[in-house]
Amino acid sequence: MEPIYVDNNATTMVAPQVVEAMTPYFTELYGNPSSMHSFGGQVGGAIEEARAKVARLINASAGEIVFTSCGTESDSTAIRAALAANPDKRHIVTSRVEHPAIKNLYEQLSTQGYRTTYVPVNSAGELDLDYLYDNLTDGTAVVSIMWANNETGVIFPVEEIAAEVRKRGIVFHSDSVQVPGKLTIDVQANPFDMLSLSGHKLHASKGVGVLYIRKGTRFSPFMVGGHQEGGRRGGTENVASIVGLGAAAELAGEHLADGSIAKMAALRDRLEKGLLESVPRSMVNGTVGSRLPNTTSISFEYIEGEAILLMMDQLGICASSGSACTSGSLEPSHVLRAMGVPFTAAHGSIRFSLSTYNTQEEIDYIIENMPPVIARLREMSPFWEKEAV
Numbered sequence: 001m002e003p004i005y006v007d008n009n010a011t012t013m014v015a016p017q018v019v020e021a022m023t024p025y026f027t028e029l030y031g032n033p034s035s036m037h038s039f040g041g042q043v044g045g046a047i048e049e050a051r052a053k054v055a056r057l058i059n060a061s062a063g064e065i066v067f068t069s070c071g072t073e074s075d076s077t078a079i080r081a082a083l084a085a086n087p088d089k090r091h092i093v094t095s096r097v098e099h100p101a102i103k104n105l106y107e108q109l110s111t112q113g114y115r116t117t118y119v120p121v122n123s124a125g126e127l128d129l130d131y132l133y134d135n136l137t138d139g140t141a142v143v144s145i146m147w148a149n150n151e152t153g154v155i156f157p158v159e160e161i162a163a164e165v166r167k168r169g170i171v172f173h174s175d176s177v178q179v180p181g182k183l184t185i186d187v188q189a190n191p192f193d194m195l196s197l198s199g200h201k202l203h204a205s206k207g208v209g210v211l212y213i214r215k216g217t218r219f220s221p222f223m224v225g226g227h228q229e230g231g232r233r234g235g236t237e238n239v240a241s242i243v244g245l246g247a248a249a250e251l252a253g254e255h256l257a258d259g260s261i262a263k264m265a266a267l268r269d270r271l272e273k274g275l276l277e278s279v280p281r282s283m284v285n286g287t288v289g290s291r292l293p294n295t296t297s298i299s300f301e302y303i304e305g306e307a308i309l310l311m312m313d314q315l316g317i318c319a320s321s322g323s324a325c326t327s328g329s330l331e332p333s334h335v336l337r338a339m340g341v342p343f344t345a346a347h348g349s350i351r352f353s354l355s356t357y358n359t360q361e362e363i364d365y366i367i368e369n370m371p372p373v374i375a376r377l378r379e380m381s382p383f384w385e386k387e388a389v
């Protein structure tokens with residue numbers, strides 16, 4: 001049986017059209033785009049075509065797109081560029097629920113003399129905007145707020161935040177890795193300075209990312225080397241992956257326009273409703289009001305997410321849990337902790353993240369097969385009888 005893959009916020013299948021676009025760049029078109037000969041030159045042309053396609057998806061101009069190796073590199077590049085552009089400012093701001101790509105970078109910067117402010121969220125996962133604005137000062141160098149949370153799918157109002165932050169002359173960056181192909185991104189309508197994207201979250205391959213840098217933004221490269229990417233990111237380009245990302249961006253644009261995203265959201269809603277109705281003591285983490293169309297994080301009280309995942313794996317279902325094994329103990333994720341999700345629920349949280357490739361048959365299979373798994377695990381739980389009933 002093919003696995004039922006509902007872990008698309010971790011990574012996505014490379015779309016067949018993307019594989020097809022990439023293949024020639026592994027076989028006959030292997031030239032180096034920096035070479036003087038035309039054999040290499042034609043490869044450079046393909047990179048520029050891909051750049052134009054990515055730019056179109058977010059309504060940018062091609063010159064504002066820099067290819068990197070991943071979302072993490074884009075995040076680090078953006079924050080370090082903002083700090084280099086503002087050497088006298090030593091205050092940096094982010095949210096409590098960022099991906100480790102930003103969270104761990106900020107923690108490192110806090111050991112290097114930067115004062116960090118982490119903006120809290122409420123129990124619905126929504127950002128405390130007053131706290132954010134009240135903490136901005138003349139010494140704030142950069143604000144980095146993710147567009148959509150990878151665990152809960154909760155969307156932050158980055159358009160409004162960007163406008164407020166830039167009004168105060170502060171650089172605004174958003175880790176937007178979970179957004180392309182799910183929501184419309186329009187950098188002309190919204191004053192973002194920099195956005196990070198990642199190929200493998202939108203049906204392109206791993207090993208390629210994007211940093212959008214608004215024209216006029218003061219920038220210094222993180223990867224110093226050759227003149228690639230207009231001197232903004234040294235290193236020979238990952239040509240096949242870049243070409244694939246161009247194809248994936250085109251596909252993402254089509255999916256936004258042709259109703260595929262609404263269909264995916266309906267399947268997500270069907271899954272959520274089916275599980276909540278048939279499993280007692282289950283609840284959704286995060287607001288359902290403003291959420292990515294593909295994501296639901298559901299807590300099943302009094303059992304461990306890891307145990308659920310293992311049993312789901314035996315059923316051929318691939319998802320993620322909201323806890324991580326750290327030094328032998330299962331710790332709920334920093335996102336669920338920041339939201340104040342009770343431990344009994346946070347431990348048993350499962351993230352389902354769909355793609356446009358999921359079918360109703362797959363969703364119905366999960367709805368039918370998961371509740372007995374939960375019931376069996378609860379029978380084994382010492383807490384279930386004592387506390388839940």
Ligand code: PLP
Nearest residue numbers: 070071072099101150175177198
């Ligand atoms: N930011 C968010 C919100 C993510 O979900 C991820 C990946 O899970 C990243 C950044 C890191 O992206 P990459 O795996 O391309 O480094």
